[in-house]
Amino acid sequence: MAEPTTRFRLIPQSTAVADIDTAAERLAAISGQSVVSTGEGNEADFGTVDISGGAANSSVLTLLWDVTADGGNTLAETFKLWMSSNGFDQAGSVCKVQPLSGGDNATPSSTENYVANATTASYTWATMDESEPGAINVWPTDEGSSMVLSTTSDDVVMWAMYLAIAAGETTGTYKGTDAGYELQYSFKFSYS
């Protein structure tokens, strides 16, 4: 078996619920999507957070992960997402996350259904893990622990996230490997 090829995509917050409420739609090109890099160049951008008046939040981002070439494997599972490093100096500065499903999951429990133009009030957020979680913490829409691979995965893993920045946080541009201003995520999955 070779390794699967995967991608991360950022989709516009204005994406209509009906445009991603089937697995086929989520796997296809979504209008306005951008494939984000796992290195420097075209990272997902939270924008500027103005904390001149105290604690503040970034905009909400919606991201999708999927397998684009199975590498001879037939299944992927145990999807884990965590914030592996941040340069924040204030303990209150954290990343908030909510695993998402499409509207085709009528009874979400581990996820919440995607909401168009989501704000920080749209979902029930948790603080993102800052070390590798012990178990799956993001899911495909059916909330199964795995996805079948047949050339591609049979769905995507989707989540929303934003940064909650505490008052008094050191100002600057947080990104990549910049010393003291690091900001990266890790994503891990098993396959066979």
Added chain:
Amino acid sequence: MKYLHLDSEYRDRWVEFHLANGTVEDSRSKNWRQVAWDQVIRIVCHMVGKVHQVDCKGPGFRAFLNFRWGGREATFDKQGKYAGHREIKIWTIGWTDGRYCFLKDIDFYTGRYVKGYIAPLSQFMGHIHPLVRDKVLGL
């Protein structure tokens, strides 16, 4: 031996599946899902000159597990300072008693043993070989 279509990095990285009848299957020539999994008595992982082995001697042994980890994660130096991201490439071998998995992670880059751990089988249900699924789950 006729190899599967694999990159050259698999020249020094493969897993052998030893069957009870003496046959040795090779991950480079056969997908593990095509192996007679109910007959496997040993898994031997050959990774860049290093060899790691799992036998069917654990208490309550029901079946072997064989899967890999992918993704991307941060790495840190000995002082705990961030040292960049790298592709996750881990080959995991182990076994299950039907409730827990007893696993060994092998670093695909170096062949070194990364860690051994016990995890609930519920996290790896998809990696149960179809031939032993009923046995593993006690069905």
